[in-house]
Amino acid sequence: MANLKLTNVAKSYGSVKVLHGIDLTIRSGEFIVFVGPSGCGKSTLLRLIAGLEDITGGTLEIDGQVVNALPPSKRGIAMVFQSYALYPHMTVYDNMAFGLKLANTSKEDLDKRVRAAAEMLQITQYLDRLPKQLSGGQRQRVAIGRAIVRDPKVFLFDEPLSNLDAALRVATRIEIAKLHERMHQTTMIYVTHDQVEAMTLADRIVVLNGGKIEQVGSPMELYHAPDNLFVARFIGSPAMNIIPAKIEAGGMPATVRPLNGQPVQVDANVPASAAGSAATFGVRPEDLRPTDGPGLFSGNVLLVEKLGEVVLAYIDIGMEEPLIAKLDGDSQLERGQHISVTADADRLHVFDGNGKAYVRTRRALAA
Amino acid sequence: MAGPVSPHSELGRQRILAAWWFLAPMLVVLAAAAGWPLLKTIYFSFTDATLNNLSGAQWVGILNYYEWLDYGDGTGEAFGLLADEQWWAAVYNTVRFTLISVTLETLFGLVIALVLNAEFKGRGLVRAAVLVPWAIPTIVSAKMWAWMMHDQFGILNDMFLRLGLISAPIAWTASPDTAMVAVLIVDVWKTTPFMALLILAGLQLVPGDIYEAAKIDGVHPVKVFFKITLPLIRPAILVAVIFRALDAMRVFDLIYVLTPNNDRTRTMSVFAQENLFQFDKFAYGSAASTLLFVVIALMVILTIKLGRMDLEGNG
Ligand SMILES: Nc1ncnc2c1ncn2[C@@H]1O[C@H](COP(=O)(O)OP(=O)(O)O)[C@@H](O)[C@H]1O
Numbered sequence A: 001m002a003n004l005k006l007t008n009v010a011k012s013y014g015s016v017k018v019l020h021g022i023d024l025t026i027r028s029g030e031f032i033v034f035v036g037p038s039g040c041g042k043s044t045l046l047r048l049i050a051g052l053e054d055i056t057g058g059t060l061e062i063d064g065q066v067v068n069a070l071p072p073s074k075r076g077i078a079m080v081f082q083s084y085a086l087y088p089h090m091t092v093y094d095n096m097a098f099g100l101k102l103a104n105t106s107k108e109d110l111d112k113r114v115r116a117a118a119e120m121l122q123i124t125q126y127l128d129r130l131p132k133q134l135s136g137g138q139r140q141r142v143a144i145g146r147a148i149v150r151d152p153k154v155f156l157f158d159e160p161l162s163n164l165d166a167a168l169r170v171a172t173r174i175e176i177a178k179l180h181e182r183m184h185q186t187t188m189i190y191v192t193h194d195q196v197e198a199m200t201l202a203d204r205i206v207v208l209n210g211g212k213i214e215q216v217g218s219p220m221e222l223y224h225a226p227d228n229l230f231v232a233r234f235i236g237s238p239a240m241n242i243i244p245a246k247i248e249a250g251g252m253p254a255t256v257r258p259l260n261g262q263p264v265q266v267d268a269n270v271p272a273s274a275a276g277s278a279a280t281f282g283v284r285p286e287d288l289r290p291t292d293g294p295g296l297f298s299g300n301v302l303l304v305e306k307l308g309e310v311v312l313a314y315i316d317i318g319m320e321e322p323l324i325a326k327l328d329g330d331s332q333l334e335r336g337q338h339i340s341v342t343a344d345a346d347r348l349h350v351f352d353g354n355g356k357a358y359v360r361t362r363r364a365l366a367a
Numbered sequence B: 001m002a003g004p005v006s007p008h009s010e011l012g013r014q015r016i017l018a019a020w021w022f023l024a025p026m027l028v029v030l031a032a033a034a035g036w037p038l039l040k041t042i043y044f045s046f047t048d049a050t051l052n053n054l055s056g057a058q059w060v061g062i063l064n065y066y067e068w069l070d071y072g073d074g075t076g077e078a079f080g081l082l083a084d085e086q087w088w089a090a091v092y093n094t095v096r097f098t099l100i101s102v103t104l105e106t107l108f109g110l111v112i113a114l115v116l117n118a119e120f121k122g123r124g125l126v127r128a129a130v131l132v133p134w135a136i137p138t139i140v141s142a143k144m145w146a147w148m149m150h151d152q153f154g155i156l157n158d159m160f161l162r163l164g165l166i167s168a169p170i171a172w173t174a175s176p177d178t179a180m181v182a183v184l185i186v187d188v189w190k191t192t193p194f195m196a197l198l199i200l201a202g203l204q205l206v207p208g209d210i211y212e213a214a215k216i217d218g219v220h221p222v223k224v225f226f227k228i229t230l231p232l233i234r235p236a237i238l239v240a241v242i243f244r245a246l247d248a249m250r251v252f253d254l255i256y257v258l259t260p261n262n263d264r265t266r267t268m269s270v271f272a273q274e275n276l277f278q279f280d281k282f283a284y285g286s287a288a289s290t291l292l293f294v295v296i297a298l299m300v301i302l303t304i305k306l307g308r309m310d311l312e313g314n315g
């Protein structure tokens, strides 16, 4: 039940700038995911919000109050750490109760809250155990339980699933989604480098890179209308195919000629003045399909990866990187075969010389 | 590490045999350097051996430990180690020295370890510097302190006099009132770094993130220390205390150099050495050594038992 406002927030360690002027508004009850490559400053930003690190520039407001100088315990936040950070010598019950006990909460109230949280997370039968007697998934639940018991206004997660195995990660991800449904008034901020987690959990995703925000938007916005090359490559798997190109004609649609490809119409708004300029052309592997005609690109198949539900074809189009196409699962494509692929105009992306996307029309509006 | 080896399989037998071969040199050295002298000492404690006549020693039973001399008129007198007031005084001195020195060293060691565990510039240098007293041979530091505590030329008296803390020079190492204090000061100075190092090792095993969790839980730093840090480093402290206590029980060189021939600081080891080599009561000294060995062996057994229970912090 709290909104956050970050204004030009910066962080440096000595002379090393880690975050450069972050502006972000988070609405009450929103599920926000910070995503980005390792070392881009996600954890740092989360820790600034938590109050575990000092903000070196700009302001952080929670519910309109500047909290730059407020200690973590007074910010109404709770945090789930990547490594769980459970107190190893305390039982599950005490781990969850420790903070409140010291805050002079009445015994009955405390007990009620711990048991309610344990119930919700199905860890009631482990309340008397020590953390080391639990599995990774159970420990993570205890860490989440400890956060719930604090009844926070803002719930912070730092890569909570990264220490779990694949199956457990999916299960716990769903648990967290459910948790958000149940605590729909609680603002949640979640850090991950895993775009699947970001796409499935977030109301809005904040893509960070090199200590700057690249784009903020709903998962579908980021997928369909990435603002720039970085976001285009970061969201989606396998990553979007990126090919140098030239603008043949501006307008809407514009005509673009990718290197080693056929000129093609792209549903994007390119100013007429851009005609003749260098650009970058992008198409997602899943938007490519085989065609009998000349198609958009053609070449020999270098490698075929059969994943069951889909087949990934790596096609040599005379560039350093092969073009990747995600084809139907029962495609009989073989290595060495010649193939032509094409895609619809409203599925294509084009970026200017600085990597900034030309605004797409239909898809972008639909998203 | 490999799992338990079954002695019933051919492979298991081979591995056990190989293990014995690897252990053999160490066992031989141990038997020669520790086992044999120990057995000899225990043997001599039941004889009338003197330093000049070790080979002609005669078996006398437990007379060195206890002997009741009956005067025939219903009265009598007890002799032997167990009836020797000076021996019991040495036991008392040893226990007193051990309790006080280990307590002080643990407290100071803990404080120093906490400081050294914090992040600050030049931490590595300070860590190394703190170890210096421990690295100096005991004889050297004892001599050094003996001079500092000298009643006429010592810097300690000089400083205290100038500060007005004392009105007349004190014979720190000779006076019965201060001899034990002097020994304790030097021992604490010398051995605290060792304690600090062991406790620091324990501190470094405490994961840093739980302190952040405690910050978010809003736990007061003092509470953090008593409720989180201390319980988590308790096993390390316990191990350090046991090591130190075993060491302190057999303290010799420091006292021998700093306060020789002083009733207030004569420990069991010093008592044994005096009888063995100065008073020509070799058998009697052997008996004292044997008793000291028994006491320390009991402590070790207790330690191992305790260790099974709780040295891993499974409180
Ligand atoms: N305490 C610190 N001192 C110096 N640099 C730090 C510190 N913590 C993080 N950094 C640097 O800040 C950058 C961002 O780190 P972090 O926020 O942990 O990245 P991530 O996005 O992987 O969570 C990294 O380059 C890291 O090296």
Ligand SMILES: [Mg+2]
Pocket (backbone or CB within 6 Å): A042, A043, A044, A159
């Ligand atoms: Mg991180």
